[in-house]
Amino acid sequence: MKIAEELNPLPRLLMGPGPINVDPRVLRAMSMPLLGQFDPQFTAYMNDTMGLVREIFQTKNHWAFLVNGTARAGIEAALVSLIEPGDRVLVPIFGRFGHLLHEIAARCGAEVTTLETEWGTVFDPSVIEDAIKKHKPKLVACVHGDTSTTMAQPLAEIGAACRRHDVLLYVDATATLGGVDFPVDRWQIDIATAGLQKCLSGPPGSAPITFNERAERAILNRKHVEAGIRPAGYVAPNGQRIASNYFDLAMLMDYWSEARLNHHTESATMLYGARECARIVLQEGLASVFARHTQASAAMVAGLQAMNLKLFGDLKHKMQNVTGIYIPDGVDGEAVRSSMLDDFGIEIGSSFGPLKGRIWRIGTMGYNCRKQNVLITLGALEVVLRRAGFNCRAGAGVDAAFAAYEATPARTAIAS
Amino acid sequence: MKIAEELNPLPRLLMGPGPINVDPRVLRAMSMPLLGQFDPQFTAYMNDTMGLVREIFQTKNHWAFLVNGTARAGIEAALVSLIEPGDRVLVPIFGRFGHLLHEIAARCGAEVTTLETEWGTVFDPSVIEDAIKKHKPKLVACVHGDTSTTMAQPLAEIGAACRRHDVLLYVDATATLGGVDFPVDRWQIDIATAGLQKCLSGPPGSAPITFNERAERAILNRKHVEAGIRPAGYVAPNGQRIASNYFDLAMLMDYWSEARLNHHTESATMLYGARECARIVLQEGLASVFARHTQASAAMVAGLQAMNLKLFGDLKHKMQNVTGIYIPDGVDGEAVRSSMLDDFGIEIGSSFGPLKGRIWRIGTMGYNCRKQNVLITLGALEVVLRRAGFNCRAGAGVDAAFAAYEATPARTAIAS
Known part of the structure; x- marks a missing residue:
C-alpha cells in the first residue's frame, strides 16, 4: 500500500455557513503538549474552561462544560439526558436543524409535537406559547439560528412562556454563540448547547453546554453510575436510566466536578482549542x-x-x-x-x-x-x-x- | 471577570496507561488550516483516512472511518448501531472496560449475559465458546487489552467460534491498536473500534472504527434517514431505528461514502490528526x-x-x-x-x-x-x-x- 501523502491543503477562505477558518491562536493553543486528564494542571484548565463557557453563554449556571464531539453531540447529550421515553416534547421547526431536533427527540422515545413554518420565516412567540398550552410538553426544543434558512428565532419571550407553564426549554445555539447575543439567563433558557466551528472560530469537535438547576434536577433523577467505578453503598435513583452512556450528563457532571469520576478521556487538544476560542471572544468583549x-x-x-x-x-x-x-x-x-x-x-x-x-x-x-x-x-x-x-x-x-x-x-x- | 491565562502547560512525560504524549508530527498536522467538509481536498483526505484506518486494522473491509468523539464514542456507535432492544449480548469481563461494554450494551436495551474472571487473568477461549453455545447471543462484545488490569484477551479463536455459531463479534481495541498485533480479518472480528491516545500517539477525541459486511447488513436493516435530508421516495427498512442519531453508523456510512449525505460536521482537525497518526505507524511498519x-x-x-x-x-x-x-x-x-x-x-x-x-x-x-x-x-x-x-x-x-x-x-x- 502506498501511504497517503503529507497533509498540505491549499488555502481556503471559508465564507460558507461554517465551518470557518480557525483562528491561528486556537491552532497554536491546540499544538500545546498533552497532559494527563487528572494532572492538576489539566483539571485547572478544565475549571478555567467551565468559567469561560459560562461567560460566553452569559450565565451564572454552575454547569458549563464541553461535550466531546461535534455540535450535534451536544444536542444529543442535552436531549437524551432530559427526555424519558414517552415524554412530550414540542419542537418548533423553521429549517433543517429543527427537523434534526425532532429526529433526535424521537429517537430518545419522545412523543414529539412539531410546529412548522415556511422556510425563511420564524415563529411569533405567541404561536409557541399557544402550542405549549395545548400540548403541555415536558420540554420545548428549539434552534436559535438555523443556518439552513439563515433565520434566527426570537427567543426572549419563549423562556418566560416556558416558566409560566413549568416546561423546560432547550436551545441549540450552535450557529450563533459567540457572534450573536445569546443571554441564557436573561432569556430563561434551561439548557443550551453549541459548537466551535461558527462564531467561536474553532474546529468542529467540541460542544459547549450549559444548564441550570431546573435541568440539573431532571437529569440527576436519572443518574446511574457504571458498575466498574461505583462507590460503596451506591443506590440508583427513580428516573429511567439515560439511554446513552457517552452522552449521560449526570456522569459528565461527576467528571467535570471535583469528584473527577472517570468517564471518557477528555479530548485535551479540543479542550485547549475551546478554551482559547472563548478567551478570544471574551478578550474582544x-x-x-x-x-x-x-x-x-x-x-x-x-x-x-x-x-x-x-x-x-x-x-x-x-x-x-x-x-x-x-x-x-x-x-x-x-x-x-x-x-x-x-x-x-x-x-x-x-x-x-x-x-x-x-x-x-x-x-x-x-x-x-x-x-x-x-x-x-x-x-x-x-x-x-x-x-x-x-x-x-x-x-x-x-x-x-x-x-x-x-x-x-x-x-x-x-x-x- | 478575569479571563483565564494563556495555555502554558509544564512538560510532562506521560508514562501512564494513556493518554500519552502526542507525536509532534500529529500536532503539526492538526495545525493545518481548515477546509470545508465537502471541499474536494477534504473529501480526498477523508478517503485517505479510510485507507489508512483499514491498514492499521489489517482489514480489507470497505468500512473503515472515524467516529467523532473519544474511544468511548466508538464503542457506543458500534453497540447502539448493532443492538436492538431485547437482543442477547455476551460480554466477557476481565477488567473495568468489560464492565463498560456491559453498561453500554444494557443501555442499548440488550439482555446482557456476562462472564467474569478474576482481575489479572483472561478467559480460556473455550469458556467463551461454551457460553456462546449456552446463551446463543446475537453479539459477543469483548475488550482486547483492558488497561485497568493490563491483561490482553487472546482473540484468535473467538472469532472462529462466533462464526461457527453465527454470532457477531465486536472488539474494543482502544488500548492496543497500532502497538500490539490486532489483525481484524485474520481473527474474524466483525466490528472493532479504537482511540488515538494510546499506541497511535494522538490526542483523545477521534475513534477509528471498521466493520465487515456481516455487521453492515445488521446495521443497514435499521437505516433511517433524517427528515431534513431525505431523498424523494425514501422508504424506511424493517429493523428498529437506531436509538442514537449521532452514533448511527448507517448515517455515518452515507457521510463517508460518495453520497456524502450530511450528518455531523466532520471534526476536521481531529481527522488531520488521526490521518497523521496512522501514517506514522504505517511508515514505521x-x-x-x-x-x-x-x-x-x-x-x-x-x-x-x-x-x-x-x-x-x-x-x-x-x-x-x-x-x-x-x-x-x-x-x-x-x-x-x-x-x-x-x-x-x-x-x-x-x-x-x-x-x-x-x-x-x-x-x-x-x-x-x-x-x-x-x-x-x-x-x-x-x-x-x-x-x-x-x-x-x-x-x-x-x-x-x-x-x-x-x-x-x-x-x-x-x-x-
Missing part, C-alpha cells in the same frame, strides 16, 4: 463581537443587494452572521460555487431540502467576520456572476459594502 | 511497531523486577504496552505518583475498582515507547521508592532494562 457581526452583515447585505441579487427570507429575522441569496434565474448555482472555490479559493454554501439549488449562503462569522473578507468575497462573487452572464455593474457590490462600513463605524479597532 | 512495543515491555518488566517489585497479573497475557506493579507494603502509592509527577515530570497511573490503591500502571506505548523513556522512568521510580524507604539497589532497574534492550536488538533504527 461580547458587545464588540456582536457589533462586529452586525456591521459585517449590514455590509454584506448592502453589497449583495447592490449587485441586483435578491436575498432570501424575512430580513427582519436574518441571522447576523449568515445571509441567504437566491440563485438568479439562468445561473448555475453549483458552477458559481465551484468557480468561487477553484478560481478564488473562497468557499460559499449551498443549502438543504426545499432550498437545495435555490439559494447560496454566505457566512460572516468569528475570525472571518472582518471587512477584508466581506469585500474580497463580494468582489469575487461579482466577477464570477458577470462571467456567468448575470447582469451586475462591476464594482457595485464592493462599493456598497465599503460605504456601509463607513456609515457604521466599528466599536473597536479590532472589528475592522 | 506494523511489524516494527509491534516489535518495538514488545522490546520496551520486556525491558520495563526486567527493570521493575530487578527493583524487587512484584508485577500484577498473569504475565503470559500481559499487554505489550502496559505493565501493572503491586504497590509495595508500607509505600504510599499516591505519594509516589505525586513525587514522580512533581519532582520528575513523569506521570504513571493508578487503577480502578478492586485494584484502586493496589497497583500502579506504567505504559510504554506509541511515541513514548522508546528506550530513553523506559530508562528515565525506571531511574526516577527507583529514586522515589528509595526515598519512600523501599529497599532496592540504586541503579538496579535501569541496568536490567539496559541489558534487556541489548539482549533483544530493535528491528529497525527508529525503534530505539
